[in-house]
Amino acid sequence: MAQDFHLPDLGEGLPEAELVQWQVAVGDTVALNQTIAEVETAKAVVELPSPYAGTVTALHAEAGDVIAVGSVLISFDTGGTAPTPSPAASVEASAPDTAASAPAPPATASEPNLVGYGAAPRGTGRPQRRARVAASPAPAADTAVLEAAPHDAIQFADVVERPLERPRSTPPVRKFAKQLGVDLALVEASGASGVITRADVEAYAERVGAVAAPVVDSESREPVERFELPAPDSAGERTTRTPIRGVRRMTAEAMVRSAFTAPHVTTFLTVDVTATSELIASLRADRQLQDHRIGVMAVAAKAVCLALARHPGLNSKWDEDAGEIVEHHYVNLGIAAATGRGLVVPNIRDAQELNLVELADAIRGLAETARAGKTAPADMMGGTFSITNVGVFGVDAGTPIINPGEAGILAIGAVRRQPWEHRGEIALRDVMTLALSFDHRLVDGEQGSRFLVDVADILREPGRAMLLR
Structure with missing residues (x-):
C-alpha cells in the first residue's frame, strides 16, 4: 500500500522547515521510528522518525529545500496491508499552546501525526528552492x-x-x-x-x-546569492555572503523585537566571590561529586532562583494582548548557549526545585545538547528568566538583551584575581562583575537593584542562602 508522509508541525507553530539531509534513499527498506531525515526550523535541527515500516518509493524534496508544514515529504510502499503507525505517532508536541492553537492541515485517517500538525501550509505546498549548488552534467559522471x-x-x-x-x-x-x-x-x-x-x-x-x-x-x-567558503588561493575575494536563516534569523528577529518593545535598563555590580570559589573547590575535591562539574554558573543559577522568590517582579511577563502582568510562581531558567548555529536559550524547567548539584547537571546537559544541535524546540519555549555567562570568553561585563517574554537576564563576567579591600586591608581576591538587564515596564530601579544585591550577597557569602526562603 502506498503511503505519503506529510511534514508535521514540529511543536513550534512554525509554518515551514528546511531539509538539512536525507538519512534514506529511494529503494531503502525503513523500520518504524528509524530516522529518515534531519530538518531545521528557526529554532533547532530535528530528526524525523519514520511513521511507517516499508520501502521508500519517492523523496519529494532535496537538501536545502524549504518545505511548508503539511507538504508531502516522502512516500512509502508498506506492502499489501494498511500500516500500523509508530507508537510515537500519537505523541503530541510538548510545547504549550502551540500545535493546539494553529489550524491543522487535512490528513487521511491512516496517516500518523508524529508531533501534532499545527501551522497551516502556505502556498502550493511544493518545496521552495533555496540556493543550491548546481553544475552542468559531466559526461564522465556516473x-x-x-x-x-x-x-x-x-x-x-x-x-x-x-x-x-x-x-x-x-x-x-x-x-x-x-x-x-x-x-x-x-x-x-x-x-x-x-x-x-x-x-x-x-x-x-x-x-x-x-x-x-x-x-x-x-x-x-x-x-x-549562495554562501561560498573562499578557497585559500582565491585572490581578490574581499567579501563572503551568508544567507540569513535558521537560528541566526530567529535570534536576530527576537533581539530586535525585544530591544524595541521592552524598555531595557542595565545595572552593574562588582562582587568579591572568593567564598564561592572556595566552595566550588571544596565540592570538586569531594569524590562523591567529581562527576558533576559544579561551577560558578551553577552557583549563580541557584542564587538567581532564591532571589527571584523574593523579587517576583523579575519573574513575570508583560502580556500586551490581555493587558495584564503575569507573575510566575515557578522558574524556567534560560541558559544562553553559544553554538555553531548561533545563540540558543534552552531552559531548565522548575529550576527552583533543584539543588546545586542538580542545577550543575542540568546546565551541563543543556549546553552539550545545544552544541550538538539537538535541542528540542519545546526546551526553548516558556522561559521566565535567563542567565548568560560572558565570563567564559574572558569578558568582564556587558549589557545583555532580554529574551522576549521575560522580565530580566543576568550576565555573569569573568572571575578575576585582583587586589580588593577585605576586612580593612588590601588582599588578592576573586572578583566578578554582574550585569542585570530588566524590563522597566515590569521592574523599577529599586526592585532591580535589590534583586541584584541579593544575588551578589549569595555569591559573596554562599552561606547566606541558608537565610533565604
Missing part, C-alpha cells in the same frame, strides 16, 4: 550513483564511483560540505572507520575544484 545519492547530488567532471550507501559523517562536516558545495555521496572516507572527515571534504573539493555555479531562483528566475 548518473546512477548521482540519482541514488541520498543528498543533494552535484555533478563534477571528476566523479568517483561509490556504492549506494548513506555517507557517514558528523553534523559539522555535513555543514562544511554544504558550504563548499560538495556532495558527501561523492566523497571517499580516508579512515578505517568509514566516517567522512573535514579533511576528506577539503581534499575532494581541492581535487575537483568545487565552485558554486550561478543558481537561478525557481520562482523569480533571478540569480540568487
Whole structure:
C-alpha cells in the first residue's frame, strides 16, 4: 500500500522547515521510528522518525529545500496491508499552546501525526528552492550513483564511483560540505572507520575544484546569492555572503523585537566571590561529586532562583494582548548557549526545585545538547528568566538583551584575581562583575537593584542562602 508522509508541525507553530539531509534513499527498506531525515526550523535541527515500516518509493524534496508544514515529504510502499503507525505517532508536541492553537492541515485517517500538525501550509505546498549548488552534467559522471545519492547530488567532471550507501559523517562536516558545495555521496572516507572527515571534504573539493555555479531562483528566475567558503588561493575575494536563516534569523528577529518593545535598563555590580570559589573547590575535591562539574554558573543559577522568590517582579511577563502582568510562581531558567548555529536559550524547567548539584547537571546537559544541535524546540519555549555567562570568553561585563517574554537576564563576567579591600586591608581576591538587564515596564530601579544585591550577597557569602526562603 502506498503511503505519503506529510511534514508535521514540529511543536513550534512554525509554518515551514528546511531539509538539512536525507538519512534514506529511494529503494531503502525503513523500520518504524528509524530516522529518515534531519530538518531545521528557526529554532533547532530535528530528526524525523519514520511513521511507517516499508520501502521508500519517492523523496519529494532535496537538501536545502524549504518545505511548508503539511507538504508531502516522502512516500512509502508498506506492502499489501494498511500500516500500523509508530507508537510515537500519537505523541503530541510538548510545547504549550502551540500545535493546539494553529489550524491543522487535512490528513487521511491512516496517516500518523508524529508531533501534532499545527501551522497551516502556505502556498502550493511544493518545496521552495533555496540556493543550491548546481553544475552542468559531466559526461564522465556516473548518473546512477548521482540519482541514488541520498543528498543533494552535484555533478563534477571528476566523479568517483561509490556504492549506494548513506555517507557517514558528523553534523559539522555535513555543514562544511554544504558550504563548499560538495556532495558527501561523492566523497571517499580516508579512515578505517568509514566516517567522512573535514579533511576528506577539503581534499575532494581541492581535487575537483568545487565552485558554486550561478543558481537561478525557481520562482523569480533571478540569480540568487549562495554562501561560498573562499578557497585559500582565491585572490581578490574581499567579501563572503551568508544567507540569513535558521537560528541566526530567529535570534536576530527576537533581539530586535525585544530591544524595541521592552524598555531595557542595565545595572552593574562588582562582587568579591572568593567564598564561592572556595566552595566550588571544596565540592570538586569531594569524590562523591567529581562527576558533576559544579561551577560558578551553577552557583549563580541557584542564587538567581532564591532571589527571584523574593523579587517576583523579575519573574513575570508583560502580556500586551490581555493587558495584564503575569507573575510566575515557578522558574524556567534560560541558559544562553553559544553554538555553531548561533545563540540558543534552552531552559531548565522548575529550576527552583533543584539543588546545586542538580542545577550543575542540568546546565551541563543543556549546553552539550545545544552544541550538538539537538535541542528540542519545546526546551526553548516558556522561559521566565535567563542567565548568560560572558565570563567564559574572558569578558568582564556587558549589557545583555532580554529574551522576549521575560522580565530580566543576568550576565555573569569573568572571575578575576585582583587586589580588593577585605576586612580593612588590601588582599588578592576573586572578583566578578554582574550585569542585570530588566524590563522597566515590569521592574523599577529599586526592585532591580535589590534583586541584584541579593544575588551578589549569595555569591559573596554562599552561606547566606541558608537565610533565604
